[in-house]
Amino acid sequence: MKKLPLMLMAALVAITSLEAAEKKAREKKGLPGNISPVPQFTFADTLEEQEKQLADNPLLERFKKSRAKLLQDPHHPIYHFTSPEHNLNDPNGLSFWNGKWHMFYQGYPPEYPRQHWGHAISEDLVHWRDLPYAIYPGPERACFSGTVYVEEDRAIAMYHGTEVGTMVATSSDPLLLNWDKVTGQAVIPYPKEGEPELEFNIFDPCIWKKGDWYYALTAGPKGGTQFRSMYLHRSKDLAKWEHLHEFLENDRYGLQGDDGACPYFWPIGDKHIMLHFSHMSGGKYMLGNYDTERDKFVVDGGGDFNFGSSIPCGLHAPSAYPDGKGGVVTIFNVNEGIPKNGWNRMMSLPRTLTLRKEGFFNQLNIEPAGDVESLRGEHVQVGSMDLPANEEVVLPTVKGNAMEIIAEIAPQKDQTIELNILRSSGGEEVTRIKCFRDRGYRILGGKYAVPAVVSLDASRSTTAGNVKIRTPETAQVELGKNEPLKLRIFIDRSIVEVFINERQCLTARVYPKRGDSVGVSLRAIGKKAKLKKLDAWQMKSIYE
Structure with a gap:
């Protein structure tokens, strides 16, 4: 039998060890399957009661101690957001609810380092307050990227649940601390064994509403020559979804090899913008018009947020939400360039994007968002x-x-x-x-x-x-x-x-x-x- 390369053998050993440690952590708490052993809490329905519960929350105490230790690293930032413990990946579901900005992100709890949705809030997009993890794995193996759509009485998170498909969860409490998963299972699932292959890809989703219908994209290329693709779905109840068609039309602004991960689709000025991430060429955007009769995004412009691969040391994935003034606020995670030292990535400063009426190379105005001057x-x-x-x-x-x-x-x-x-x-x-x-x-x-x-x-x-x-x-x-x-x-x-x-x-x-x-x-x-x-x-x- 041919021997495996040493690096591959080491990687397999590391994965096996991690799986064993995760299994042991679950068994210790009597948890089945992918249920996370990370402490999880149910919070009250009023802001006053929630604040009392958060005052002595053991997970937040853990975060506080961890942050104090991480800040001793001379390369750790002092005014850019990082995860309060362990590693960090994509920002998710940037949104505005109940008078506060909410930022979710892929956090990796040290005792179970599969992606959970971390959570922080801010009144000025600069000073962030840590909250407990918001969404935990189970039935999905890990909670990957997604978006949050805010209605008058609730927030709706749609995200990629690894190994199961597209997940939807809702929350309506003052600080968005309690989340319920719609159906408890994937709402756009992977096919089961023996079922026909899907005509669309299932990956990082984006959600919005038009009329009585919720719309969702599942992102990424599917088969053949790789170009970015976005597959449109719709639903009236968030539980049952029908696939419509490819959403992009006239997209000439990407590169062969790009994919459309982490999409965010919002109005900007008199157009629409789709921010997204290419695993090949980094943070990108498309501009165009939303044809609501045909449910198509007719692309007529586009550009980049970073210039070269996102790895090492570059911008990674965006998260974005309208600023209420015709612009869009976006934030990115930024990749590391040295071996992990208890932490790895950080968030960029939030940026306000507005549409420029003139210009060929610079179709957007890009400015720092929030009250960054308060840090001076x-x-x-x-x-x-x-x-x-x-x-x-x-x-x-x-x-x-x-x-x-x-x-x-x-x-x-x-x-x-x-x-x-x-x-x-x-x-x-x-x-x-x-x-x-x-x-x-x-x-x-x-x-x-x-x-x-x-x-x-x-x-x-x-x-x-x-x-x-x-x-x-x-x-x-x-x-x-x-x-x-x-x-x-x-x-x-x-x-x-x-x-x-x-x-x-x-x-x-x-x-x-x-x-x-x-x-x-x-x-x-x-x-x-x-x-x-x-x-x-x-x-x-x-x-x-």
Whole structure:
């Protein structure tokens, strides 16, 4: 018999050991099948009583102790959300209920590390409060990604239950603590043995309502050459669903190899947007019109939220919900680039997306969402100054690894400018933000100006040998002829997010090794430039 490769053998041993540990944990509590042994609670129906129960909840006490330990890691963020314990994956079901934002996410309880839906709430999309796990496995093996649709009297979660199919659960209490699974089984199930193969795929679902009907997508390609696909279903009672047809029409904005995981379908301005995730090329979106007569999404635009594979150190899956003003709030999980150390991923800052009426490369406005300004602490301002050509200008008063920086550079044709952050004193480690004005794609006909190209380059961000460094994030940004370059930069220990003129955002995880990698500098390349002004704030922790 041929021997298995050592790596495969090790993986099989690890899986077998994990399965044995999970089985033992269930047997210890007398739980059958996939029922989770993680502590689970039933909460009262009034907010006052719920708050009393949460005050001494043992799971929340466990979370508090775990967070305190995780925050000792110098790469753990202080104002980006992470799971309070163990690992984290996709955000799920971002929604607004009873005056609060709710964010669910794939959490991995340490004693049973299969995906449960973790849960946190916020009034400002910045300060998040941990709540107990919301949805637990059983009958599904694990609770994968899905969305939440909010009605007047209840919230409806639709998600992928591994090994069984599409699950639906509902909740109507003040903090969405108690969830009931519709039918107790998958509502769009995998076929049983001997049944014919489905004509659609079952994967991450999305739910909305039109008239008397609930609509749902099951995502992902099915067979043959892989392109993203979305399969539409409808139901009047959430329990019985009928498959209609493929939902996308005229989709020319993806790549061969993309899939349509984690879809979120919402109105934006006078159009609709479908945010989703490709396991090949990361966070993406489609724009178009919802033909409600034919129940088709007619796609006429699209783009990316990250630029390259999501792994390592890049944006992963989105979760999204309307902001009530014609825009959409979205949040992503961001992948790690070092071996797990009791935790792995984090969430991006929430972003507000609105529709732009002009432009070819930037069809969306992208801005930080929520009250991020409430995190600002000590402030430093650098006034107007000339930047000599080919000379690095270190800003001695601007230092930190948990900061917000807003920099404005005067416009100049064919300008090349570099803003360096997380810079060590000798330049051994540095994360570079580079803008190449008028260097983007040219569109025939002259209707559109040549865009700038902005890059977030982490190639020299660390001297550590165990980091998988991300390739540079590089995107087109349309700037007016006399429009200054405006960079709004968020640094949080091991993540950098760069918002450019409220039209684009670049994100990467970075892992400086040196304690002095806190500096900031500027460099004009080829010819001189002018800094109009730069403001920097030290940022406060959301966990204190």
